[in-house]
Amino acid sequence: MPRLILFNKPHGVLCQFTDRGTAGSKRPTLSDFIDIPGVYPAGRLDLDSEGLLLLTDDGRLQARIAEPKYKMAKTYLVQVEGDVSADSLDRLRKGVQLKDGMTRPAHAERVEDPQLWPRDPPVRYRKSVPDCWLKLSIREGKNRQVRRMTAAVGHPTLRLVRWSIGDWSIEGLGLGEWREISVP
Known part of the structure; x- marks a missing residue:
């Protein structure tokens, strides 16, 4: 059964588990909030936006959520x-x-x-x-x-x-x- 995580993302948090930004930068990432291996964001939410971010371990579910062709x-x-x-x-x-x-x-x-x-x-x-x-x-x-x-x-x-x-x-x-x- 696929896993689905609902996360209320704060402003300023990157929608990834590591910060690949400039050397020495340490911006908050998903790993500061969620410690579940094997889940990935289904879509994105800008750094300066807040609210619902869905994460899943299922590629088909991820596509259904994120792909515009499904018009969710x-x-x-x-x-x-x-x-x-x-x-x-x-x-x-x-x-x-x-x-x-x-x-x-x-x-x-x-x-x-x-x-x-x-x-x-x-x-x-x-x-x-x-x-x-x-x-x-x-x-x-x-x-x-x-x-x-x-x-x-x-x-x-x-x-x-x-x-x-x-x-x-x-x-x-x-x-x-x-x-x-x-x-x-």
């Missing part, structure tokens, strides 16, 4: 700069033109502040610039896609938390915590 929904809670208008939400829902092509339509809605754990380092706060939260679901995986989509509609991303992939979510997991679940 990935849902993000996104804190953006500015007060998002209905027009900006409509543009996200229809798809946004990026340098590498048009995105697929996304499910996009404005949500109340989700009251997440504090981020380290904190998101910059500016009195003169409002911010708000969006819930954004996509079914593709272009590089830094959510950040580029919100920027394309005039609302740069301040904080990005992946909440779920398909039916799996970080509900009930504290920052840096993980749990293993059974896969049918």
